[in-house]
Amino acid sequence: MIDWLGWLTQGSAVDLRRALVSLLLAFxxxxVVALVYMATFRGLSYSRSAVHSMAMGSVITxxxxLAVGSSLAAGIGVAVGLSAVRFRTTLRDPRDVMFVFAALGVGIACGLxxxxxxxxxxxxxxGGTLLLHVTGYGARRQPDGLLRFTAPSMPDAEEALAKILRAHCQTFSLVTLREAAQGTLMEHAYQISVRAPELRASLVSRLQAIPGVQDVSLMLQEPTLDL
Incomplete structure (x- = not known):
């Protein structure tokens, strides 16, 4: 019986079956790497194409x-061909780069x-990525937001402001303090961490209830989001 697949494997470094096993395992x-990335992703800049690149990048590598095998000439040819390809997609998060690199490493290992x-x-x-994600390794307590308002430059008003901030905030620190309205008002800016998210609205409303306090604004910030 003539082996009709023989022409596919003649002169090849690996046979067809081993190549299929390598490619399927790489895929x-x-x-798996892409699924771990999706399970541990945090932020807004999620890209479906990045997930696809992880799943298929391992197959390409x-x-x-497999094509290079132990041939030095083939390796040089592949390197020259890849150097001519320009990748214009930028990954702003170093974590995304590590996942893409992991997928390429899987492909290289399977190819070898x-x-x-x-x-x-x-x-x-x-497993390590999931463990770091679950345990929150490397996370630091960041301020919840920036609180701005203008208030009269009077001891009574300052005492009322400090009382409300202590009641609603776990931590607060004065960032800027400058004169406004020819010295009759002071513009305050605080970095704050509220005791609970539901206290944010109460904090703003109670500050606005102080006589003379104006332009109260709370700008929330989330360090894990990439806009």
Whole structure:
């Protein structure tokens, strides 16, 4: 019986079956990396194309490693070809870069048929990322927002302001203080951390109820969001 697939594998560094196993494993592990990324993602700049690039980037790198094999000339040719390709997409979050790099590493390991390293590396990378996400490793307490208002330059008003801030805020620090309305008013700016999110509206309303306090505004900030 004539092997009709023989022409596909003649002169190849690996046979067709091993290539299929490598490519399928690279695709599967690339999807695992992408799933971990989706499960631990925080922010607003979510990109579906970035997830697809993780899942398919491992297949591309695996294919290149299978094609290169142990040929130095083929490796130089692939490097020259890749240098001619210009990638204009920028990843602003270093975490996104690490996930893309992990997907490419999976593809390289599968292309070199280091299946044990690919499986173990994906398991440790995925498990470690999930552990850091669940435990909140590296997180720091940040101010909830910036509170601005103008108030009369009088001891009674300052005492009322301090009382309300102590009642509603876990921490507050004065950022700027300057004269307004020819010295009759003082413009305040505080970085605050409220004791509970539901106290934000109460804080603003109680400040506005103080005689002479004007232009009360609370600008919230979230350090994990990328706008």
């Amino acid at each position: 599967g592990l690339g999807q 695996c294919m290149l490693m 048929q280091a299946f044990g390293a690919a499986l173990a590396g994906t398991a440790i990378f995925g």
